[in-house]
Each structure stands twice: as structure tokens, then as C-alpha cells.
Amino acid sequence: MLKPSSRPHWATKSLSADTKTPPEGEIEMGNSKHLGLWLLAPAGVFVFLFFLAPVILTGVFGFTNMSTATGITGGAYMISDTSMRPLRSRYGENELADRLTQKVYTIDDAGLKAALEAGGDAAAIAELGDKFLDQSFDRRRGVETAIKSLSARPSTTRGIKIISAQFERSVVNVRFDSKEDLLVAISDFGIALNEGQTEALGQVAYTGWTFTTQNFKTMIELPDTSKTLINTLFYVFTTLILFNTGFALVLSITTHYMPAGPAGFFRSIWLLPRVTPPVLYVLMWKWLAWDTGFLSVVLEPMGFAPRNWMLDSPANAWTFIILINGIVGASMGMLIFSSAIKAIPQSLFHASEVDGANRGQQVWHIILPQLRWPILFITIYQTLSLLTSFEYILLATDGGPGGATEVWALSTYLKALSNYGGALQYGYGAALSLVLVIIGISVSLIYLKLFDFKNLTAPPKIE
């Protein structure tokens, strides 16, 4: 492979002569040991872009307070209701906060000029400047009283208001690019700050994101968190035990004892939900469950009022969520377990039959011990995939009714990426996903321990 960048562009003229006898170093590129690395490079880029980078960023974001309000780039300094709240609560600077949010009316040159431009009476403005320059008033009414006291005062109230409006001075809701600009403006505003107040103001007035461990404190404090955690564990382990491994085992073992034809047919049927597009699959469940759907129609004559069966109660919602996920999830275990059972030598089944084992004993003493590896694999794989995937819940109940089926991954998604209010908490969401990653890794390690991983990976017992 020729590396274009290694050739200066002014050398193009000699290119044709060059290609016949490329420099040795470049030939080597094409057929040397580096080729493998070159071929891997695109995969490396993808791994970095879509796996490593997001993981690292999530880790970093989890320790910030990023949100729609802070943006993800740097911020500005601003006195606002939002920034004054922590000044009062965290620093106890109530008086300072009051003063900073006050409006002040000062007769100055800028105000006089603006009044002229706004179309105020020129004579009145000139007189106001002469008599009251540099005087301040707490209220607009003060300014207006002053204007009314003038000999050249405007004849209409509107004329007075046009002028008075130009002298309002405030540091509230003004964006300053740096802390220094803010401090200058505050001292211009007539407020002197001591060192502690300067420090505190710098903290609270900053509108950009900062590093913080607040997310994790919030997580522990919010009662929602433990509810979501319990929901998640319930959802993951119920689906896993009942369907992803339990039902998958039942399917693979029963089909093992069936004649080949019906067994294949049966397995294909259980694969169908897997190959149905998730949106359509969930839509079918919704049709089944909603108030004019199949269930309602069938149950109405039996005295059950039509209703949305899926969202009717938390118990119903969970039943549907677990069925929806489990019926899709069982197929993978079924395939893995079936092929693992097929790999057991036929002679072991014959031997156990002759030894007197009935089917149940065969399953217990021969099949299950040989399935330890696949069961471990499926359990870990499905635990992780149940922990992280929330698409079926999002489509089916969206966490409802009333957050009853909101699991950790869904909650993260809602907080960080999709929120009706539009106030997205990137930092908090990242912190939530970080916790999810830690839960996933811990659970996997526990499984490895439970299944006696070292023994499983020991050299094969029969060569």
C-alpha cells in the first residue's frame, strides 16, 4: 500500500516513474506484519468512537452537574433567581442576595441620552440632568416624582414614563463573560463585597457546568432511587429466572425429547417474537391489552369492565412487561441450550437409560450438569442485557402507571435524554448509568463465583 502523505506533493511529476520501483519501505507496508494492524484500524476507530469514548465520557460526566441549563460547553457569570437560591441556602447571604436582586434608579448620562433617543421631552431631560445627576432612587416612583418637580415637566403621564423608564439599573440577568466583569459591575452597582462574599458569588453565579459529587448524594437522598432499584432487580431477576433461563431450559429440554420434525417446528415458533420488529411486537401487545382490545372484548361478557389491562394496575403492568420481555428473551437461551444438549454424546443418554434413569433423572443427572457453562453464559448475558435494555418497557408502559415500571436504564434515559420539561440532566443521567455499569459488573462477578468459574474453565475432562 502506498502511503500518499509520505510523498511530498511536489513529487507528483515523478510519480509514474516511481510506481515501477517504489522505495523499499513502502513495499513492506503492503505485505508485512503491519497489514493486520491496518485492517484492524477501522474496527479500532469504531470501538473508540462508539464504545470507549462514550464509556469514558459517561464516567467523566457523572461527576459534573451538566444539564440543559449549564450547556455542555463553558458558561457565563450571572445574578439570577437560580443563582441567588444557593447563595441564601448554602451561604446564608440573605441580605446580599436581596441587594443584588434589587433594582436601582440612577440619573446618569447614559440614562439621559437613552431618554432623548426614546423620544422624551428634550427640555425636561436637560433640566433633570442639571438638577438630579448622579442621584439614586430605590423605586421608579422616586424618579417620576423628581420629573414631576421639574419646571419643564412633560404634560402627560406617558411623557413622564418614557423618561423614567431609562434609568432602571440592575445586575440581575446580565451575562458576564468573566468573574472580574461581574465584580466590576457589582461594585459599579454600589455594593461592596468582602472576601467570603466574592468567593461565594463566584460559585453560585457561574452558569456553566462544574465538577461535583452532588449527583451521587442526590441519588442517595431521592426516594425514587431505591424504588427504581427495587423495580430493576425485580424486573431483571423475575424475567431471567422465569423466562430467559427457566423457560428456555424447559423449551430446549422438551424439544430434545421430541422427534426432530416437531422439535424444529416448535423451536421456530418460539423464535418468531425475536425476529418481529420490537415496535410492532409491542404494538401487538398493546392491541391485546387496551380498552377496546382483544382482552377487553373477550372479558367483557364475563363481567369485567373494559379497561387498559396493561396500565390498569402496577401488577398488571409488570405481568405484561415480564411476558413481553421473557417471550422474546427465551429464544436465545433455547437456541444455546438446545445446541449444547445436542453436543452431549448420544451414548451418555443410552448409558443412563440402561443404568435405570428415567427422563427426570436424565435431565437432572446428565443434561443439567453438562449445561453449566451455557447456563452461566446465558445468565450473565441476559442479566446484562436486561439491566441495560429498556426499549420494550419504553414502548409498552413508558415506566407507568405512575412510575411503577420505571427501571434504572429507563430512568437514566428519561433524566438524561428525554424529558417532557426539556430540562435534561446530563450529569445526573451519566451518574445513574455509571451506577448501572457497576451493578452489572458486580452481578457478573457474583455469578462467576456461584458457578465456580475456575472449575468450569479447567481443561476438558474427556479428550
Place this chain on the structure above:
Amino acid sequence: MRILLDKFTKSFGSLTIIDEMDLEIHDGEMIALLGGSGCGKSTTLFSICGIHKVNGGRILFGDRDVTNVTSQERNVGVVFQSFALYPHMTVEQNIGFPLKLRKETKPEIKRKVDEIAAMVHIEELLQRRPGELSGGQQQRVALARALIRRPDVLLLDEPLANLDATLRLEMRSEIRRIQQETGITAVLVTHDQVEAMSMCDRIAIMDKGQIVQITEPRDMYDNPVSDFVAGFLGSPPIAFVKGRISGGKFVEPSTATKIPLGAKIAKANDGREVKIGIRPEYFQPGSGTMISGKISFIESQGRETLYNVTLPDGTILRSIQSRRSPSKIGDEVEWGINADQILVFDQDGVRI
């Protein structure tokens, strides 16, 4: 226990593998089912132990008709070709498995396992897993597991096929010793005539799902009912020569050699086209009816040497000699056939 197959028939789909086979195995006897690959030996064995359902006929254990009894309830011990030990169980658990399934108590199982382990000499291996055993040891474990229930019949499917040559010799006598010690009725499936001859009381030789002949090893060797049986037994194998019976003698056409035959056979078949079988040990230098040919192949088998002698028409005679003669390949030799020991078959291969 006596085992009886009565018009036993087995087919897979439309393909009939065994058609109306009759076989009686005497109590305490060890019988060999001998035959080439694919002739239906394993099928017969699997039907006796109940893994295969039969399509016709009856199978009797003693007086009990077990034709429709499941293998779990037949009380048979089987040693499979691949040994089929349970890889996740220790040797002790493997051997005790049939008893565990019968819910015998732990001490009882332990006692019986120790007893049988001592018999097959694997006492020190009880805590190992099958993967940590040599082929011969696995074989012993498989035997112990098959025997622990004191089965009515012990079935062995090519038990020595997966062992190397020295182990095969050792296990041949071991299996026979254990069978005789326990006095159990046993069926040995094998394609190896040496195994069948050395280990069993009787041999049932099979061809294409049929039992061709059933008798004691020596008798089968000396009096085969057909050229198939004669050809199957003996190593190096018997040589066949075609010719005609004329004037009380067999005439080999290409050398015009005349070999005297027994009076009865000669008289009854005068003028008939036949073939004779000559075993290598009955074609030797120095005595008998001389026939000449060219040495075409010499193979030293250690103690003995095998010579192929080709007659002018291409027919090959074999000679096994304990002393090495100075002959080389290509030499013309004249060696003698022991006329008393030749076997005569008609053109269809049936013994005359």
C-alpha cells in the same frame, strides 16, 4: 440367565436391518457377535438392552418376555464402545450411579462400589474423574458400572476397539476373567475374529443381519459352513483356489496339480466346478501335494513369516512358516498342500 431372541426383527424406517433372527444364549455363557462393520451387531445388542424398540419377534430373559419392557427395567449392564462414562462424575459416582437411581443407601452403595472396584482393580482411582484416566482404566470403570447391579446379562459393544494393542491384550483376558468370576451371561460384539475366538465360549458370526453360523471357536475355524465364515476366521486368511473335481481328485487348472479328496466328497461331486480353501499353515515346504508358483510377497511377522505364492493364472496361495526360508520375491517354489485339511465349497460358497 438364558437370553432368547425369537424371530427378532429390527428396521429403521423402511430399511430392515435384522430380519427374523433366532439366537439362544445359554446361562453363564459368553457369546461373540462377530461380523463386519454395518452388519447389524450393535443394532442387535441395543435391541437386547432395550435402547432400540424391536419391530417384530420376541426377546426373552429367562422366561420373562422383555420385548416391550423399557431398558430402565431390563436389568442389563452395557459397556459402550466409547465407554460413555459421565464426565462430570467421579469414578465412584459413575460406578454407583445405577444404585443411586435405585435409591439404595449411601453406605450400601459405598460397600458395593468398593467391592466391584476391587474386582476390576481400580480401588485407587475412585476419586478421579473420567478425564483423568487412561483408556484401559476407563474401560475398567465402564465394566464396573455395568456389573454393579448384578445384571441378567452383560453386553459389550466393541469394548476393545478404542484401546491400543497392548491394552487390548490385557483387557481381553481381564474381561474374560471377570465374566468367569461372576458367571454372568455375556454378549460381546466385535469385528475382530481374534477377540471373538480368544474370549468367548461360542461365536455367532453375522453377515447382512443374519447369523450365518453359531458354534465354538475351534469348531468354527475347522468346520466353517461357508466360504464367508472360512474367510472371516484366521489371520492371515485362508486362500481359495478354483478348479474341478475329477476322478476323486481336485484339479487345479493352471498347473494341472491334482489334490486327493476324501472319498465321500469326491464321489458325490464328481465333475463339479468347486473351490477349495487352504489355510496358510497347511501350505508348507517339504510335504503334501506339491504345487509350484512364484513368490510374490514376503512379510515378516516376527516369529513367523508370511509368503504369498502366485499360481500361473494369478490365484494366490498363502503360507505361514515359522522358520525363515532363503527364498526371495520372484523365486519359483514348489511347496506342498496338506490334502487332509482342505475345505471344499461349491460355487455359491456353501461347504461341501
